[in-house]
Amino acid sequence: MNDINVDVLIIGAGPSGCVAAAYLNNNGISCKVVEKNIFPRFVIGESLLPRCMDHFEETGLLDCLMAQGFEIKSGARFLKDNIVCNFDFSKKHTPGWDYTWQVPRADFDNTLAKEIVNKGVDVSFGHEVVDVKFNTNDEDINLTQGVGSSTTTVKDKNGTQYKIKAKFIIDSSGYGRVLPRLLGLDKPSSLDANSAIFTHVKENKRPEGVEGTIITFDVVRDNVWLWVIPFSNGVTSIGFVGPTSFIESYKGTNSEKMKEMLKISDYYYDRLKDEEFLFEPYTIKNYSKAVKQLYGKGYALTGNSAEFLDPVFSSGVTFATESGLKSAKLITKELKGEQVDWETEYTGYIMRGVDVFRTYVKEWYTGNLQKIFFHRPENPVIKEQICAVLAGYVWDETNPFVKNHNRLVKTVAKVIDMENERLSE
Numbered sequence: 001m002n003d004i005n006v007d008v009l010i011i012g013a014g015p016s017g018c019v020a021a022a023y024l025n026n027n028g029i030s031c032k033v034v035e036k037n038i039f040p041r042f043v044i045g046e047s048l049l050p051r052c053m054d055h056f057e058e059t060g061l062l063d064c065l066m067a068q069g070f071e072i073k074s075g076a077r078f079l080k081d082n083i084v085c086n087f088d089f090s091k092k093h094t095p096g097w098d099y100t101w102q103v104p105r106a107d108f109d110n111t112l113a114k115e116i117v118n119k120g121v122d123v124s125f126g127h128e129v130v131d132v133k134f135n136t137n138d139e140d141i142n143l144t145q146g147v148g149s150s151t152t153t154v155k156d157k158n159g160t161q162y163k164i165k166a167k168f169i170i171d172s173s174g175y176g177r178v179l180p181r182l183l184g185l186d187k188p189s190s191l192d193a194n195s196a197i198f199t200h201v202k203e204n205k206r207p208e209g210v211e212g213t214i215i216t217f218d219v220v221r222d223n224v225w226l227w228v229i230p231f232s233n234g235v236t237s238i239g240f241v242g243p244t245s246f247i248e249s250y251k252g253t254n255s256e257k258m259k260e261m262l263k264i265s266d267y268y269y270d271r272l273k274d275e276e277f278l279f280e281p282y283t284i285k286n287y288s289k290a291v292k293q294l295y296g297k298g299y300a301l302t303g304n305s306a307e308f309l310d311p312v313f314s315s316g317v318t319f320a321t322e323s324g325l326k327s328a329k330l331i332t333k334e335l336k337g338e339q340v341d342w343e344t345e346y347t348g349y350i351m352r353g354v355d356v357f358r359t360y361v362k363e364w365y366t367g368n369l370q371k372i373f374f375h376r377p378e379n380p381v382i383k384e385q386i387c388a389v390l391a392g393y394v395w396d397e398t399n400p401f402v403k404n405h406n407r408l409v410k411t412v413a414k415v416i417d418m419e420n421e422r423l424s425e
């Protein structure tokens with residue numbers, strides 16, 4: 001095969017890569033997507049946030065998704081010790097989308113990928129990036145930014161290798177983490193070592209009405225929770241998340257472990273105990289990932305290839321699309337001759353949102369956020385402000401729970417502690 005020349009090479013056709021490709025294509029930038037798998041393929045990450053609807057809308061990918069009839073997610077329910085905390089996305093501080101979807105990712109990602117192909121993007125499925133060389137004759141690529149030049153080696157499904165020359169690479173390879181691995185960019189996550197075990201069930205005893213369709217996070221121990229994500233096709237995704245030591249404390253096959261774990265959910269045990277797992281549960285251990293830098297000369301990292309926090313607030317796909325879109329916008333500006341400051345416009349912007357969610361994840365596992373969620377009576381103003389964060393609107397600094405995320409969650413939890421102490425005196 002002859003070498004290929006493009007302006008932008010995108011590694012991975014997940015949501016991050018598809019949104020990036022759609023934007024570039026809409027703006028007349030030549031791009032090519034290389035995807036290791038043949039779609040549809042399974043991936044975890046099935047609960048979306050309203051914020052990502054903005055990204056699909058802006059890139060012209062919303063209509064194809066609307067046509068799929070995915071289960072509507074108009075909020076989220078958290079359960080603990082018989083207390084219910086319901087967030088309703090129509091009651092949130094920040095204006096924006098008040099619903100999104102609960103999606104089987106095989107179908108969702110396949111819809112996005114097919115749509116970018118329909119729009120004229122060149123996508124090679126079953127082609128894996130195996131090596132990348134940046135052609136630098138100047139400074140260390142790790143210290144510079146912007147348009148560069150690179151030669152990527154790709155292996156197709158027959159094992160034949162070919163090269164792609166690109167001015168810029170958007171690495172949207174998810175847990176493939178192509179450039180972090182090749183350039184040694186990984187760094188330890190600042191979050192606790194947590195793991196997950198999950199599968200799908202075809203529900204025979206799904207309750208009628210909202211109870212059957214609502215997404216729920218059932219807190220079964222202070223730091224262990226079960227997700228229940230019903231899809232519109234009658235299948236429900238279930239998964240346990242907790243400290244790696246907790247997940248590893250169960251013995252047997254993954255199916256045996258999950259059957260045993262279901263017993264600790266008072267709320268869901270009866271509904272789920274007899275349901276057959278549609279596949280042997282997967283485990284992902286120590287899933288949190290971080291990198292030393294989000295860009296360099298000739299590349300940007302997006303989505304899970306850059307940073308992954310935790311599934312508890314379903315922020316993964318939204319950050320994947322936010323960063324995919326932002327990187328595509330910046331490289332478009334540069335290729336059209338405008339100056340871009342990647343440190344401020346990319347890292348600064350993305351990390352502002354990531355840092356808000358990082359606080360919420362940390363404070364979930366310290367118990368402070370759970371104190372606020374499950375305190376009664378609820379404070380409606382605080383609830384609307386936190387709801388905007390949970391909807392993914394984490395760049396809105398008019399929201400005190402965004403602007404002061406570092407101290408506000410702790411402060412409110414402290415006030416609740418003091419109130420509880422006073423009441424128990």
Ligand code: FAD
Nearest residue numbers: 012014015016036045047129173174176303304311316317
């Ligand atoms: P992906 O969707 O993973 O896509 C990356 C693509 O790159 C893949 O198709 C892969 O085949 C391809 N690729 C990899 N290596 C190569 C290579 N060498 N060459 C070519 N192609 C390659 N997020 C949510 O929003 N909601 C949730 O409810 C949620 N739950 C989660 C639960 C768990 C247990 C975990 C671990 C994560 C969860 N996430 C969730 C996170 C979510 O999975 C990711 O954030 C999201 O899928 C990232 O999208 P992406 O486009 O960056 O990567």
